[in-house]
Amino acid sequence: MSPTVSVVIPVYNVESYLHRCIDSILNQTFQDFEVILINDGSIDNSGQICDQFAHQDDRITVIHKENARVSAARNDGIRLAKGKYISFIDSDDWVEPEMLCEMVKKAEEMSLDIIMCDYKKKSNDNEMKMSQPIRGRYYSKEDIREELYRCLIMFDHLELPPTISNWVCLFNLKFLRENQLHYDEDIHYCEDSLFGSKALYHANNFYYLKGHYFYNYFYNPCSTTNTYNAKKWDSYLKINERLKRYFAEESVFDFSKQLKINMLYFTLNALGQIKYSGSNAQEREKMIRDIMNHPKVGDVFYRFEFPNVSWKMKVTILMIKFKLAKTYNYLVLKTKEN
Structure with missing residues (x-):
C-alpha cells in the first residue's frame, strides 16, 4: 500500500x-x-x-x-x-x-x-x-x-x-x-x-x-549557500532569464515589473554575499563592479519604478544604478583598501 x-x-x-x-x-x-x-x-x-x-x-x-x-x-x-x-x-x-x-x-x-x-x-x-x-x-x-x-x-x-x-x-x-x-x-x-x-x-x-x-x-551566514561565488551569480541570471521566458510565453498577467524586482533582488543578494567571500577589499570591489556592470542589471533600470523600500535601500539601489562599486564596497560592505 x-x-x-x-x-x-x-x-x-x-x-x-x-x-x-x-x-x-x-x-x-x-x-x-x-x-x-x-x-x-x-x-x-x-x-x-x-x-x-x-x-x-x-x-x-x-x-x-x-x-x-x-x-x-x-x-x-x-x-x-x-x-x-x-x-x-x-x-x-x-x-x-x-x-x-x-x-x-x-x-x-x-x-x-x-x-x-x-x-x-x-x-x-x-x-x-x-x-x-x-x-x-x-x-x-x-x-x-x-x-x-x-x-x-x-x-x-x-x-x-x-x-x-x-x-x-x-x-x-x-x-x-x-x-x-x-x-x-x-x-x-x-x-x-x-x-x-x-x-x-x-x-x-x-x-x-x-x-x-x-x-x-x-541559517549559517558563512555557509556556501550564503557566500558569493561566480557560479551562484550565474544561477541567478539563469533563473531570471527562464522566469522571463516562461511567463512571457504562458501568462495572461504582466509580470514585467516583478521580473525587474527579481533581478534586483538577486543583484542585492549577490552583492551582500561578497562580504563573506574571504576576499580582500580590491578583490571585492572587482566582484562588485562586475555585477553592477552586467547588462541584465542595467536592463532593470530602463523605465524603472522604485519598489516600496526604505530610503537606505533606495540609496543602495542608486549605487547599483550608477555603478558606484567603490562607494558600495566602503559604505555598505564596510571594507577598506589594504
Whole structure:
C-alpha cells in the first residue's frame, strides 16, 4: 500500500545535522510516510548515517549517487515518490512534530494542490519567525490569479524571497507530474524560486497555514549557500532569464515589473554575499563592479519604478544604478583598501 506522503531529503556532507533532520521526520505525529534520502556523493559520514536509518526503519529508502547537486536530487525524489503528497526538506533543517499531520489533514479536507506553512529562521544564537505578507487560509484558482499573481515571482519590498519556498510546502504529487513540474538541474542556487513560481502559477488551489511555524530553517551566514561565488551569480541570471521566458510565453498577467524586482533582488543578494567571500577589499570591489556592470542589471533600470523600500535601500539601489562599486564596497560592505 502506498504511503500518504513522500518526504524527499537531498543529503550532501551534513553529518553534523542529519540525525536531527531525520529524527524530526520519524517523530511526526503522522506516521504514514516514506522517506527518500538522496545521498548526493557525500564524502563525509552522511552516506553511512543514511544507511543506518534505513536499516532501522523500512519506510526509509536510500539512493547513493555521484554528486549532481540539489535540483537533480529533488527530481530523483519526484520520480521515485510513491505518496499522494510530496515534501522537500533540506538536510540541515528540521520540522516540528505536528507538521505532516496538520498539512495532510488540510490537504485532504480541501483537495489541495499546494499547502504552505510558516517557518523559523534559526542561527546558533538567534531565532526569527518568518511569515509571508499575504493572507492566510484558502485560495481558489480565481483567488490565486487576483491576489497572488501580483507577488508570484517577487514581492515589491525586496526583503523576502518569492511567495513559495518549497521546503515549507506539501505538494500533490499527481499535480506536479501532470504539469511536468521539475527542477532545472543546471541551476544549483535558489532553485526553488523558479520551481515554486511555476507551481503556484499552475495550481488550481492553494492553502496558507499562516502563523503555523512548522519548519525550522538553519541559517549559517558563512555557509556556501550564503557566500558569493561566480557560479551562484550565474544561477541567478539563469533563473531570471527562464522566469522571463516562461511567463512571457504562458501568462495572461504582466509580470514585467516583478521580473525587474527579481533581478534586483538577486543583484542585492549577490552583492551582500561578497562580504563573506574571504576576499580582500580590491578583490571585492572587482566582484562588485562586475555585477553592477552586467547588462541584465542595467536592463532593470530602463523605465524603472522604485519598489516600496526604505530610503537606505533606495540609496543602495542608486549605487547599483550608477555603478558606484567603490562607494558600495566602503559604505555598505564596510571594507577598506589594504
